[in-house]
Amino acid sequence: MAFDFLVPVEERVLAHCELLPAQAIGRNTHIHTVKDGLPVLANATVAIFGVKESRNAYEKKLEILDVSAIRLQLYKLMLGNWDTTIVDLGDLEEGETVEDTYFVVKEVTAGLLEENVIPIILGATQDITYPMYRAFDGIKDMINLVAVDSRFDFGIDDELISSHSYMSKIITDKPNNLFNFSNMGYQSYFIAQEEVDLMERLFFDSYRLGEIVSDLSLAEPALRNAHMVSLDARAIKASEIGFSGNFSPNGFTGREICAISRYAGISERVMAFGIFEMENNIQCQQLLAQIIWYFIEGINYRIKESPYTKTEDFTKYNVPNDEEELVFYKSLLTERWWVEVPSIFTSHTKEGTPALLPCTEQDYLDACDQKIPERWFKAYKKGFN
Numbered sequence: 001m002a003f004d005f006l007v008p009v010e011e012r013v014l015a016h017c018e019l020l021p022a023q024a025i026g027r028n029t030h031i032h033t034v035k036d037g038l039p040v041l042a043n044a045t046v047a048i049f050g051v052k053e054s055r056n057a058y059e060k061k062l063e064i065l066d067v068s069a070i071r072l073q074l075y076k077l078m079l080g081n082w083d084t085t086i087v088d089l090g091d092l093e094e095g096e097t098v099e100d101t102y103f104v105v106k107e108v109t110a111g112l113l114e115e116n117v118i119p120i121i122l123g124a125t126q127d128i129t130y131p132m133y134r135a136f137d138g139i140k141d142m143i144n145l146v147a148v149d150s151r152f153d154f155g156i157d158d159e160l161i162s163s164h165s166y167m168s169k170i171i172t173d174k175p176n177n178l179f180n181f182s183n184m185g186y187q188s189y190f191i192a193q194e195e196v197d198l199m200e201r202l203f204f205d206s207y208r209l210g211e212i213v214s215d216l217s218l219a220e221p222a223l224r225n226a227h228m229v230s231l232d233a234r235a236i237k238a239s240e241i242g243f244s245g246n247f248s249p250n251g252f253t254g255r256e257i258c259a260i261s262r263y264a265g266i267s268e269r270v271m272a273f274g275i276f277e278m279e280n281n282i283q284c285q286q287l288l289a290q291i292i293w294y295f296i297e298g299i300n301y302r303i304k305e306s307p308y309t310k311t312e313d314f315t316k317y318n319v320p321n322d323e324e325e326l327v328f329y330k331s332l333l334t335e336r337w338w339v340e341v342p343s344i345f346t347s348h349t350k351e352g353t354p355a356l357l358p359c360t361e362q363d364y365l366d367a368c369d370q371k372i373p374e375r376w377f378k379a380y381k382k383g384f385n
Contacts, residue, residue, distance in 0.1 A: 002107030006049060006090045008034045010068045017075055025086065025293075026075025032090035039087040046084065046118045046296060049108065050091035053101040054124040065124035066280045067091050073282075073289035080293075082300045087117075102131040109135035109272060118299065119272050120292060126153065126276035127166040129230040133178070135272070136227070142179035144269070145170070146226040148260060150187045150209070150235045150248060152195045171202070180382065182222040184260070185209045185235045187250060203378040209235075209250065216259050221358035221375070223263045224336070228272040231261070233279070233288070242283040254287050258294040265298020305331055307338060307356065319367040326376065328364045329356070337361055341379045 009031050017026040030039035041047065050067030071088070092108070095101040105121070109132055112119045121132060129147070136143050147153070147167070155165020170178055182205040199206050205222060212219055223229065237251035238244060252260070264270050273295055278288055307314040307329040317328040327340040338356040363373035 002104045002111065003038060003089070005092055005095075005104045006032060006038065006108070007093055008032045008037075008090045009071065009088055013068050013071045013075070016072055020076055021078075023078050024075060025077050025079055026071075028079055028086065029075065030085070030087040032088060038089065041087065041112070041115045041117055044085045044087045044115070044117045045299065046120055047087045047089050047112050048120045048122065048292070049089040051101070051105055051121060051123040051128050052091060053094050053098060053105075053128065055094065055098050056127045057125045063280050065122070065278060066285075067122050069280065069282075070122060070278070070285045070288050073285045074292055077289060077293050080297050080300065082296065084296055084300055086296070102128075102134075105131040106135045110137075110139065113139050113271055118270070119274075120295065121272070121274040122278070122288075123274055123276040124278070126230060126232050126274075128276060129274060130166045130169055132228060132230070132272055132274055133170050134173075136177060137175065140227060140271075141177060143177050143227045144180045144182070144225050145178060145228050145230065146182045146184060146222055146264075147230045147232065148184045148235050148252075148257070149230070149232040150185060150251060151190045151232075152183055152186060152199065152206070153232075154195050154198060180204065180225070180379070182226070183207065184219055184222060185212055185252060187248065190248075203381045205375060205378060209252070212260075213252070213256060216256060217360065219260050220263045220266075221337075221360055223260070224267045224269065224358040226264070226267060226270055229264045229270055229274070231257075231273070231275045231291070233275065233277045233284070236287070240283075240287060242279055242281040244279045244281070244284070246277070246279070254290070257287070258290055261291045262294040262298040265295040266301050267298075268302045268304050303334055305333060305336075307331075317364060319364070321367065321370060321372065323372075326367045326372075328359070328367070330361075330364075337364060339363060339367075339373065339376055341376060 020026045032038050052065050092104055105128055109119050153167045155168045184207050186206055187209050234247055235251055236257050238247035238249055240254045241247050264273060275288060278284055313332050314329045319326045329338045337359045339359045341357050357379050359375060366373055
């Protein structure tokens with residue numbers, strides 16, 4: 001069984017937990033220990049585990065990811081007013097080959113998904129996103145992936161999978177379950193024009209760093225539509241993460257990345273969350289602990305709502321257009337917006353494909369001005385391809 005490959009949490013972390021107050025996360029987490037073994041997954045909400053595999057790093061790492069140091073920072077944070085059961089499954093060491101590690105990550109993640117437990121994966125390198133994605137095989141037919149990343153990570157033709165090229169493998173490998181990919185926070189000087197062209201051809205979504213920073217609410221609809229989220233810590237500015245040479249002077253601030261993480265947690269669709277490319281310094285570990293805290297906080301504020309199940313809780317807006325009448329819905333409870341995309345439920349027959357596309361109030365206002373929202377257009381085109 002894949003769970004047998006998980007190594008218990010280090011004794012120094014357990015000893016640290018004994019000194020924490022009763023309200024701390026570490027005192028309220030079911031932890032994989034040598035003495036007690038793996039925690040029971042029944043009734044668990046989230047499961048944390050580390051992946052120390054780094055052999056496919058684009059920039060070769062000199063240090064192994066210190067997941068225990070991240071735990072030390074996370075465990076001492078205080079619980080919110082949460083109805084959440086947290087388990088910590090320990091860590092996956094490097095397998096005999098990288099493929100062995102990928103297989104175990106896939107199987108552990110799939111096992112958690114089948115138990116309706118949300119995995120929070122702390123990975124050394126972002127290529128671990130690939131086995132996370134493959135874990136959905138047989139569980140969900142079509143997947144929406146959001147990457148919070150300064151790059152698109154398509155790599156170049158014939159390049160072996162790495163932390164800078166895992167998306168190429170996701171796009172090309174069979175079975176192809178990827179319905180939509182959204183990149184959040186890309187920085188143009190890191191992106192080749194060929195990558196921009198590929199995103200356009202595939203009708204994928206991308207949001208420049210400046211767009212998101214100027215209005216963080218733009219991140220919410222994309223994350224609301226995601227089934228899995230992959231966060232590259234290099235999307236955070238160097239000054240926020242400890243001035244590492246692997247990080248850019250530009251990027252998200254700590255407050256902004258925590259807000260994005262909370263949006264990911266609030267999304268009732270998000271089933272897996274991964275954080276990658278972290279540094280072994282105290283400032284980075286503290287920020288990553290807070291990112292995890294905000295993700296779990298978001299989970300506790302999830303509201304499952306759909307205009308198709310409780311119509312009385314929504315206002316419906318029909319917006320005539322030259323080519324198509326657009327139908328928008330606004331929730332009276334959360335003030336969130338959706339728009340119907342006809343092609344999705346007339347042409348796209350794979351199970352799980354949404355008929356309703358999360359959007360913003362600005363998309364509705366643009367439609368009223370006879371401007372087709374770009375997110376609607378891309379979803380519409382994918383439905384016919």
